[in-house]
Amino acid sequence: MRTVYRYILLAIVVVSTSISFAQQGKIQSVKNDYRDFAYVKTSEVLLEVANKGYKSVDLFQKLANSYYFRNEMEDASKWYGELMALNEVIDPEYYFRYALALKGIKNYDESDKWMKKFNDLKPDDMRGRAFMSKVDYREAIEELSREDIEPENLEINTELSDFGTTEYENSIVFASSRGGGRKYRWNDQPYLDLYSVEKTESGFGEVNEIQGKVNTKFHESSAVFSPNGQYMFFTRNNFFNMKYKEDGTGVNRLQLYRATLSEDGTWDEIHSIHFNSKEYSVAHPALNLLGNKLYFASDMPGTFGQSDIFVVDVNDDGTLGEPENLGPSINTEGQESFPFVNTDGDLYFSSNGYPGLGGFDVFKSEDLDAKVRAGSNRNFPIENIGKPVNSEFDDFGYYENLVTKRVYFSSNREGGKGSDDIYTFEIPECEQLVVGTVQDMDTDELLPNSTVILFDGEGNELERTIVGEDAAFQFSLDCEMEYLVRGEKETYTSDEKRFTTPNRKQELRLQLLLDKDEQAIAPCDDLAKILDIPIIYFDFDKSNIRYDAEIELQKVLAVLNKYPTMTIDIRSHTDCRGTESYNESLSERRAQSTRKYLIDNGIASERLTAKGYGEYRLVNDCGCEPTNESSCSEAEHQLNRRSEFIITGINGETCPEK
Template sequence: MKTLLKYILAIVFVQGCFMANSQESKVKSVKDDYNEFAYVKTSNVLLSVAENGYRSPEMLQQLANSFYFQNKMKEAARWYGELFKLTTDVDSEYYFRYALALKGAKNYEASDKWMEKFNELNPSDSRAKSFIARRDYRNQIEENSKANIEVNNLDFNSEYSDFGTAVYDGNLVFASARNNDEIKYQWNGQPYLDLFKVYSYNDGEYSEVSDYNSKINTKFHESSAAFMPDGNTMFFTRNNYYRNRVKKDEKGVNRLKLFRVSKDVNGNWGEIKSVHFNSDEYSVAHPTINKEGTRLYFASDMEGTVGDSDIWVVDINEDGSLATPRNLGASINTEGPDSFPFVNSEGDLYYSTKGLPGLGGYDIFVVRSADQKIADNVTDNYVVTNIGGPFNSNADDFAFYENVEKENGFFSSNRTGGKGDDDIYSFNLGECKQVVKGNVRDKQSGALLPGAIVVLKDGSGNELERVIVGSDAAFMFNVDCDKQYLVRGSKEKYSVEEKRFDTNDASLELNLDIGLSPVEIAIQPCDDLAKALNIPLIYFDLDKYDITYVAELQLQKVLAVLVEYPSMTLDIRSHTDCRAADEYNQKLSENRAQATLKYLVKSGIDPTRLTAKGYGESQLVNDCGCDTIDTSECTELQHQKNRRSEFIITSFKGKNCEE
C-alpha cells in the first residue's frame, strides 16, 4: 500500500512539473511577440496560461500590460490585481497603470487609493502632483459636465477603429481600419488605418464612405489629417517607411511621422513631403492648425518631451515653411501620454491625456485662449480644465473637433455601446434660455436690503452686469448655457457675499437669494485679518499663483473690510511648505503675494494701502521641514498648515502696528 502511494505521489509530482514546464514554455514562446508589441497574440497565450493557474511576476506584468495597451481596461485591472497579490515589488508605473485600469472598470474609489500609493512611491511625478492637487477631481468634472448636449454615434462607424475628424470642402476626413486587407496590425489585431471621407449634408445625414485618396493611403497607417485655412495644403500622420519598406528605430519600433502635401496647378494633391523635424528615433503625429494658419500643433516624444508624448507647436512661416518646434511645457504636458491636439476658431486648445485626473483612460481637456497666449510667448500658468461629460467617460475619449459658429462638433471614443473599437460621435450644443434671479437680504434678520449692489461676473471674474436693487431688493440676469457665473452682493456696513453657479440645463430659472452679514469684527493693528475673519487657507493650484475661484471667495471678505474701513492698511504675506527648492519656494510665494495684491487693487483698493512679500519656507508654523532632497515624512494636512496667506493690519484708526 505504501509502495502504491509512493508511485501515485511520484506520478502527480511529475505531472505537476510537466504542466509547470509546459506553462513556462508558453510564456517564453511569446516573449518576442510581447517585445514586438504583438499584444493580441501575447494576451491570448498568456491568458490561457494564467487561467491554468500559472503565476509569475513577469508573466502577470506582460499579460496585464497587453490588455492595458489594447485599451481593455477591465481585463487589465483584473491581472494587475493578480500581480499585486503576488508581489508589490514592481516599478511604480504599475501602480499608476492599475489605478488607470480601475477607472476603466468604474472603480474610482479603488483607483484613488492606488494613486495615493503611486504618490507615496513617486511624489515628484507630475501625475501624482496633479492627483494630490485635485483630490476632488470627480466633483470638478461633474460641475464641468453639460446636460443639454446631444451626442450621437454616427451611422458610418464600422466594426473596426474609426477616429479623428477634420472638415474639408464639406467632407469629414477621418481614419479607419475598415479596409479589410489581410495585413493586420499586431498591436490590436486590426487592419492598418487609412484616411476616408464622407460628405456631410446640411440635414445631418451623410453620404457613403469612400477612400480619401489612393495616392495618400498606403498599406501602412495613415491618420489624423489637418488642412490649412485655404484648403490647399494638408498635413497628416503616416508610419515611417521608405520605398514600401518599414523603417525602425534602434529599439525596433516603427515610428510615426508627419507629412504635408499641397495641391498642384490642376487642383490635385501633389508630391508628399516629410516635415523637417521628423526622425527615425521618435514619433510626430496628430496635427492641428490654428484659424489663421500661422501655427501647427502636434504630438511627439522628441527630445525635450516631459512624458510619454507631449503637445508641441511650430510656427508656419509666410512662405509655408516650418520653424523650430517648441514644447508647450509642464503647465500643459504631463508625464503620461498627451496627444490629439485641436485648436478651435477662438484659439482654445483641446487635447487628450492620461496624465491628469479624469474619468477613464484618455480624457479631453481644454486650455482657453491658449493660441493667443502662445503667440504672446506666455509659457506658464495655463488653466487646464477637464471638459466633463458627455464627452469624457470611463473609456478613452480623444480627437475633439469643434465648430464654434455652428455649435457642433465631433469626438472619438471606445466607450461601451459603440459599433466597433473606436467610434466617432457627433455633438450639438442645443438651445439655451436661462435666467438667474433672487433677492438680497440681511443674513441674520432676513430683512430685505434695498440699495444693495449685485454684480454678475463670468467664470474668470470679469464683470458682465451690475444692478442696484430697489425696494423689493430683487435682481434678475439673463445668462448663457454651459457657462460658469458668479453673482456678488454688497452693501455698506455689510460683508461682501458671492455665489457661484453653473448653467448646465437647457432651460433654467434659477432662484439665487443672497444673504449679507453685518460687518462686526474686533480688530487692531498687528492682527492677522485672515484669522479675525475666520478665513481658511487661500488656495492656489499646485505650483501656480493665479487667483482661483475658491481663493477669490475668501479674498472678497478681506475686500469687504478694506472697503468698510478706508483708513486700514495691510501687509500681505505668503508662505509655502518645504517641498521644493528654497529659491523656487521663495519666488512662488513672492508671485502669490503679488497676485493677491493685484487682485485687491483691481477690485478698487488704493495700492498705497497695501504691501506684499513672499517668505517661501522660512517661517514654518510646525516642525515639517524637509531634508536635503526636499522630502518630508509629514502628512499632507501638516504641510497644508504652512501653505498660508496672512493679512497683517499695519495701521488702523490712526494707530500703527509696532512689531
C-alpha cells in the same frame, strides 16, 4: 484607444520592459509573439498558464499588459491586482496602470489608493503630483460636466476603427480601417486610411477616400488643413518614396507629412517634415486659426513622458521651423496626444497623465495659442472638460466649430459600433437664470421695494430692478461669465453676491441679506445688541480697558454724542466660575472702568450709571452647582460674560427699573 499612435507608443513601453521569463517553458515559447504585439495569441497562452495556478511577477505583468493595452480594463485590473498581491518590488509604472485600469471599471476609490502609492514611490512624477494636488478631482470634473448633452454616434461609423475628425470645406475628414486590404497584426483590422464625407441637410453623403497620393498600404490618420485650403498635414507610418523604415528596435514609427492641393482637387506633392526621424514618432497635427503655429504629439528627444505636445512655426510656403515642447504644465510622464486648437486659441488634448474619469480624457487650456504666440512663460492652466466627452474609456480626437456649435470627438466607449467611433453633438445655447429674494439678515423678513442691481465682473452696471411685495428678483445671464448682484434699501447696509456662471444651463438661487443700518431706539433697549457689540474683554483678573474693547466703546461714545439727552446704565456680568464675592467685585471694577472711559472721553458723569452684577444674572442654566458645572460648554459659559448698555432715558422718556 486602438489608434495608430497608441500602437506605436505601446512599442516604446513594451520594448523597454524586461521580456525575460522565469516561469514555464510555455511562456518562453510566446516571447517573440509578445515582442511583435501578437497579444491576442499571447494572452491566451499566458491566461492558460495563470489559470493553472502559476504565479510570477513577469507572468502577471505581461498578462495584465495584454488586457490593458487592448483596453479590456476588467481583466487588466484583475491581473494587475494579482501582481500587487505578490508584494514584490516592481516598477512603479504598474501602480499607475493599475490605477487607470480600476478607473476603467469605475472603481475610483481603489484607483485613488493606488495613485497615492504611485506618488509615494515616484514623488517627482508629474502624474502623481497632479493627482495629489487635486484629490477632489472627481467633484471638479462633475462641476464641469454637461448632463444636458447626449452625444450621437455618427451614422458613418463602422464595426471597425473610425476616429480623428476635422472639417474641410463642407466635409469632415477622418481615419478609418474600412478600406479592406492587408490587416494590421495588432488588432486584425485593415490599415487606416483617410476618408472624406460631405455634410448634407439630412446627415452625410457617401464616404470616399481622400483623393490623391495620401493613402498608402500603411497607416494614415489625423489630417489638418491650412486656412487657405492649400496644404494638408497628416500622419503616416514611416513610409515615404516607397521606402519602409524601422527604428533600432524594429518599430516603424509615425511621421508627419505635408500634401499640396492640386488643380484637379487631389492631394499630391507629399513632403516629409524635416524633423521626422525613424527613431521617434511625430503625429496628430493641429493648426491654429492663423495657420502660423502647428501643434503635434511626439516622443522625440526632450519629451517628458511617453508622448508630449509640441509646437512649431509654420512658414508661408508650408515649411516648418524647429519644434518646441510646451513644457511640464501641459505634458506629463504619461501620454499627451491628439492636440486641437479652436478659433479662440484654446488647446484641447488627450492625456492619461492627469486625474480623469478613465484611460484617456480630454483636457483644455484656455487661450494657450495667444500665450505661445506672445512668447509668454509656459504656465498653462488646464482643466478636464468632463462628461459627456470624457468617460471611463478612452476619449480623444476632440474638434469643435464655434460658429456652427458642432463638436466631434472619438471614443471606444461601450455602446459604439466599432473599436473606436466618432461621436458628435451640438453645443446647446447656454442661458443662465439667477433668481432670489431680498430679506432682513436678522429676521429673514422680506424687504419689498428694495433695489437689486446686476453688474458684470468689471463692475459695469447691466440691469436694475425694484422688487415687489414678494421681494423677488431674476436676471437672465450668459454662461461662463463673472457677475455681481447687489441689494440695496434705505436704512439697510447693502449685500452683494459675486459668482461665475458655469458652462451649462441652470437656475442659480441667491438670498440677499441686508443688515439693518438705522434702527429705532427707545428706553430699555440695550446698545450692545443694537450696535452688535460683543463682550467687552478685559485681561484676566484686570479691569483696565484693552484696545479691542476700546474700539467697541467708541461705538457707544458715538451714540451718546449724537443723543445728548440719552442716559445709560452700564452693567457688567461674569459667568459662575470663581467665588460669588470675587465675581461681584471683579464685575463692579470693570463696570466702573467702562464708565470712567466714557467720562474721560467727554460724557457727563450724571448721564452714566454703572454696576457689576457678578454671576447673579445668568442668561442660561450654566450655574456652577456640582450638577451643572461640567454639563455646560465654554461657549455657553461665555454667553454669561457680557456687557450691557441699557438706555435708561432719552428725549424725556425713561425706562422702568429692569
